[in-house]
Amino acid sequence: MAQDNSPNKTITMNQRRSRTKFTEDQLKILIKAFDQNPYPGYATKQRLALEINTDESRIQIWFQNRRARHQCQKKSEPDEDLESSQDQDHSEEEIQSREDRRCRTSYTSSQLHTFIGAFMNNPYPGIDTREQLAKEIGIPESRVQIWFQNRRSRFHVQRKREPDDQDSEQRQDQEQDLWDERVQDNCFPNKLLGLFRPNKPTSCLCGSLDSRSTDTVPAHEQGRPCIS
DNA sequence: CCTAATCTCATCAGGACCATCCTGATGAGCGCATTAGG
Numbered sequence: 001m002a003q004d005n006s007p008n009k010t011i012t013m014n015q016r017r018s019r020t021k022f023t024e025d026q027l028k029i030l031i032k033a034f035d036q037n038p039y040p041g042y043a044t045k046q047r048l049a050l051e052i053n054t055d056e057s058r059i060q061i062w063f064q065n066r067r068a069r070h071q072c073q074k075k076s077e078p079d080e081d082l083e084s085s086q087d088q089d090h091s092e093e094e095i096q097s098r099e100d101r102r103c104r105t106s107y108t109s110s111q112l113h114t115f116i117g118a119f120m121n122n123p124y125p126g127i128d129t130r131e132q133l134a135k136e137i138g139i140p141e142s143r144v145q146i147w148f149q150n151r152r153s154r155f156h157v158q159r160k161r162e163p164d165d166q167d168s169e170q171r172q173d174q175e176q177d178l179w180d181e182r183v184q185d186n187c188f189p190n191k192l193l194g195l196f197r198p199n200k201p202t203s204c205l206c207g208s209l210d211s212r213s214t215d216t217v218p219a220h221e222q223g224r225p226c227i228s
Numbered sequence: 229c230c231t232a233a234t235c236t237c238a239t240c241a242g243g244a245c246c247a248t249c250c251t252g253a254t255g256a257g258c259g260c261a262t263t264a265g266g
Contacts, residue, residue, distance in 0.1 A: 019232050019265050039255085058232085064255075065232065072260055104242050104252050124235090143252085145234090150252065153236065 015126035022062075026052040030062055038067050041099020057142035107147075111137045115147055123152050 022030065029052050033040060040048070040063065042056075049056040107115070118125065118133055125133065125148060127141075134141040 016233060016264070021232090021266080042253095060254085061232065061234090067255080068257070068261085069231080071256085071258090098254095101241080101253055106243080106252085127233095146253065147251095149235080153238090154251080156236080 014122075014124060015128055017127040020054065020058050022052075022054075026054070030059070030066075034063065034066055037099075038063065038070070039098050042102040044099055055142070057140070057145075060142075105139065105143055107137075107139075111139070115144075115151075119148065119151055123148065123155075 029048065033044070033048055037044070040059075045056045045059045045063075048059050114133065114137055118129070122129065125144075130144045130148075131141050134144045137144070
């Protein structure tokens with residue numbers, strides 16, 4: 001439901017990356033790697049990316065989705081299919097012997113400045129915007145996506161934690177103003193505003209459902225416990 | 229309709245300064261996350 005908005009205004013906003021279509025050969029390699037280790041480290045993901053000629057971030061997403069699907073399968077059919085039995089032993093030791101993570105990226109103040117400006121403009125940038133930013137900053141697009149994820153997440157947490165801190169209140173007021181402008185300009189999907197909008201009347205999501213028809217509210221949004 | 233892409237939230241962990249904070253990276257998602265492209 002990527003909101004239509006006005007076609008002219010939101011040309012590059014909120015677009016998804018186009019779907020990757022893996023070939024059979026690529027899938028064979030991925031599945032084999034998954035059976036060996038469903039939690040590959042950065043080096044392994046890089047190697048796989050090279051091997052099947054795709055981006056490391058696509059490998060990461062593939063493993064995430066694969067783990068999720070397997071989790072479902074395992075529960076729906078407890079020990080029916082033994083052919084993919086390998087991952088049943090992956091629990092404890094596998095997790096302990098996890099390979100190395102990607103090295104932590106550190107950003108310069110000017111890179112951060114660019115990030116923050118973009119965030120104020122739109123906290124949910126689409127693929128085009130992210131790629132443009134990545135190019136501008138000189139980092140991979142996947143890092144841009146992670147930065148926005150973390151930023152949004154911490155924005156929520158911060159607002160919950162210090163609702164009456166004066167400095168942050170001022171900052172939030174400024175953010176609120178900018179936010180409202182953007183909302184009026186329809187710069188990002190309406191359905192997400194309820195989740196993210198500064199100074200939402202109630203800190204509880206359930207309290208603001210009245211302004212949105214239930215069928216536009218994602219199920220998890222309705223069902224999730226309120227953290228207040 | 230399958231599954232890649234995306235989201236939030238919780239947590240781990242590296243690095244800057246000296247026990248703690250900030251923030252990038254990663255994983256789960258339980259009436260088994262949701263959304264949406266092909």
